[in-house]
Amino acid sequence: MAYQLNPNIKNLTPYQPIHGDFNIRLDANESFYSLDEKIKLSINEALLDLDYNRYPDSNAVELVNTFADFYHINPTNVTAGNGSDELISLIVGTFLSPNQKLLTFSNDFSMYQIYASIYGLETVTYQKNDDLTIDVDKVISLSQDTSIGAIFFSNPCNPTSLLLNRNDVIKLVKGVNCLVVLDEAYMDFCNDDVTGENSLLQSVSKYDNLIILKTSSKAVGLAGIRLGFAIANDTITNALKSVKSPYNVNSITQLVGKITFGDRDLVLSKTKQLVANTKVLQTQLEKIFNLPEEVVYSSKTNFVYVKTNRGKMIFDNLLLNSIAIRYMGDYLRITAGSDTENKTLIATLQKIIKGN
Numbered sequence: 001m002a003y004q005l006n007p008n009i010k011n012l013t014p015y016q017p018i019h020g021d022f023n024i025r026l027d028a029n030e031s032f033y034s035l036d037e038k039i040k041l042s043i044n045e046a047l048l049d050l051d052y053n054r055y056p057d058s059n060a061v062e063l064v065n066t067f068a069d070f071y072h073i074n075p076t077n078v079t080a081g082n083g084s085d086e087l088i089s090l091i092v093g094t095f096l097s098p099n100q101k102l103l104t105f106s107n108d109f110s111m112y113q114i115y116a117s118i119y120g121l122e123t124v125t126y127q128k129n130d131d132l133t134i135d136v137d138k139v140i141s142l143s144q145d146t147s148i149g150a151i152f153f154s155n156p157c158n159p160t161s162l163l164l165n166r167n168d169v170i171k172l173v174k175g176v177n178c179l180v181v182l183d184e185a186y187m188d189f190c191n192d193d194v195t196g197e198n199s200l201l202q203s204v205s206k207y208d209n210l211i212i213l214k215t216s217s218k219a220v221g222l223a224g225i226r227l228g229f230a231i232a233n234d235t236i237t238n239a240l241k242s243v244k245s246p247y248n249v250n251s252i253t254q255l256v257g258k259i260t261f262g263d264r265d266l267v268l269s270k271t272k273q274l275v276a277n278t279k280v281l282q283t284q285l286e287k288i289f290n291l292p293e294e295v296v297y298s299s300k301t302n303f304v305y306v307k308t309n310r311g312k313m314i315f316d317n318l319l320l321n322s323i324a325i326r327y328m329g330d331y332l333r334i335t336a337g338s339d340t341e342n343k344t345l346i347a348t349l350q351k352i353i354k355g356n
């Protein structure tokens, strides 16, 4: 018989972000800042001494130390990854057994479920309340199904932009017997400081079933170098480091990450500016949409989530004006851009809405 692909992957199609050349890209929650000139120059200089012929440090020790310093955590709890996407894939593929299921929420980041299906694992979905808040007791009760191996969710959530408060997260982590993978990709946007009150980073080692994911693709503005982190207690970290491929984070990424996280003030000031631009965008969107029939959610991230039944029309017309956002059925997700980008977006939206 001819070779047949594994049924888990047979009908998949490659991930396809909106493609094309758009003047304004507000579809992927990237930072609108490119890397600072000062940092670029330090990187250029350091690259001259890079040992291109040698394998990278398999545990990215210098980078991990700088990252841990930045967040005031213990470097022994940190594993670096080739984007947090790699770490999600790794955790789904190795921490769950073939007969276990993954529990995730709707709406939440779609990659959790995608990786589960690639590895042939079933997903159980907790449906959030109509206002997109989360009932932790319901999640805990769903997790009582002993076949559930892990709960994956993002906080603050992509795409809803909402935050589940810290006490509820702790209640969830303590209330379940399975692994909890808490994706804090956007947490930097809702803390006044990196040690802020909403994150569980500082207390991660207290829990024997918690992995926190961080990415440098959003607030830190390094989506192009692919760099993410998993933070967990020693036992979990040891397992993660043992299952990852040995040289998963390349030398150039390690170097760029180390230099960038080393400039704390710069990273924090840019994060602040991203939050400020999101607030402005949110206020302007609240004037454009018809509240309360349409909803503009109160963002704790660098994007704004909107509930509207005009989503497709708005999305299509923005594309015609070379502006890319995300269209997700009853919702739109719009990343905050620079002042100029936001102004153009708002002016174009006003035009589109008037004309329809």
Ligand SMILES: *Cc1c(COP(=O)(O)O)cnc(C)c1O
Pocket (backbone or CB within 6 Å): 029, 082, 083, 084, 085, 086, 109, 154, 158, 183, 185, 214, 215, 216, 217, 218, 223, 226, 227, 228
């Ligand atoms: C963007 C995003 C990621 C991806 O991070 P990478 O480090 O770029 O792979 C992970 N989780 C959530 C919730 C995200 O929005």
